[in-house]
Amino acid sequence: MKVWRVLGRGQFQPPPADWREALARRLGQRPRRIGSWAELALAGALACLDEAGETTLPASALLSLSSLSGPETVLLGSVQNLASELPMPIAFLQSQPGQVLPVLAQHLRWSGNGRCLTTRDPVDALRLACLEADPAGGLLLGWVDEASGGKSLWLRAAATASAERTPNREASGIAELMDSPGREFQFDRQGRLLVA
């Protein structure tokens, strides 16, 4: 079984009060036309790469974003207006979860295998990503929702050939991978998430 090491985490839950302003300062300007959900995703992903010490995401990295509600605010508003008019192009684009992928691609300077894939248990998304990801390029996984104050949780991990300790204790969930940097984990034959 491959052992993975957490290289970085982005943990906005909830995001800081000034997260949008901080993102604008970082990018040099407010992101244009991407909607608040995509901005939240971007802010968390950049914070994750910061901790990993990366300025770009390698092309061989798998990017997978999970969201239970997606860009719900824009979507529901746009659907409501459908009684009288076509959606405005920007509103329609912002209502499509997949549109976050080119945004992330631009700002992470990445082009590769990416998707919006949602599961009820975050561990299922992680397990699948570990099976699909190139071990060297690793993976960047995110869980982003605007509800309840907002959440943008990100995990950057890559396979390691030299684990400090063999992960052998079943984790209670994704949260254990987020609680300290450098956490090592693997999935056992039964698909259980094990940590060191």
Next chain:
Amino acid sequence: MSLPADQARRPVLVAGYGLASTLGADLESAIRHLVTRGIPAPQSRDLVPGESWPHFPLTAPIDAGSWYERARPLIEQVVAQCGGGGDRSAPLFVASSSINIGAVELGEGAGGDCLAFSERLAGWLDWSGPVFWINTACTSAINALASAQRLIEAGAAESALVLGLEIDNRYSAAGFAGMQLLSPDAPQPLAAGRKGLVLGEAVAAIWLRSGIGEEGRPTGVPFSCPTGIPYGHPTGVPFSCKKNQPTPLRWRLRGGANVVDGRDPAGASEAAVKAMAEQALRSAGIDAHQIDLIKLQAAGSPHNDGAEIAGLRQVFAELPALVSLKPLLGHTLGAAGAAELALLLACLEAGTWPPQRNDDPDPTLATRLAEIQPASVRYLLAVILGFGGGHAALVLEDTWAERA
């Protein structure tokens, strides 16, 4: 899902497939439509007051009841078409860019939890396995198939069911209309006068399973095709898909690729198409010259059709036979990868080539769609290009081709 110590790649085979579309409630109806009536004409649909656009609706809509009451039997019968999907504790992938937005439009559904509809659907099917919802716009189903393939290859599952859904809603078409991406006429892939997309509705199911049985030997003869419809084999060797009559699995997923390119959120990139094709071939372990057929995206988009052909030309010294299914199904968005694959495989097995039009070929593309079935199709490349910079492809192998 269990993970074996040896994660060598196990063969992944198509165990069954089903489709409900504008061509009919099932694949038998679809084939019959193509044989007797050819390319369907789109119908007009009112999106908002004063705005009507062509589209390809499901031909067997169920008129009574709520959106959910109409969707449920549709999904159940398509899953039944593909053989039921096998082990209900296996992974279920739902590929859809619209999910239940049609219900939300009608005030019958609420937002807040986009996974809830996929789980509700799983409940209709008595599905206990993990549910994955993939939404990468048009590449959703292709990506779902690729992920399911990887799960099975790695031994984390013995089978998986992939459902592609684009069901009755106005929002998708209205959005594309607002972005001026729709055609006022029937779709014209690769044509000089192509004007854009015509969307369609579809429910498609593809059941994948490992080609290795419990004893570690290739299964080869594990399933009975559910449709009960005999198809003629191109080589003249008949095979029948009658219930309870085991039939060797035929189509193997060899590999695939997905490349997200951030430069144009609404358009295809020639460079990304090239990268996608190269990676798909590499993952399949074959060379470009071995591809006998490419199922294109070719939706009739003024820009994307050209980018697709230009990108493929950088990989294929000579383009193999090309086919587009958009004029037959419409662009079924998140379901497209599964819907088009189901129809194509059915056509190949039936020896019924999907009708193609070359009335007005674009001279700058210097290519045409194949109007007759290639003499032999061992390897095919299925391409879907997606809204959001997605470029996805699968390579399939006809394992029967060597017998021909």
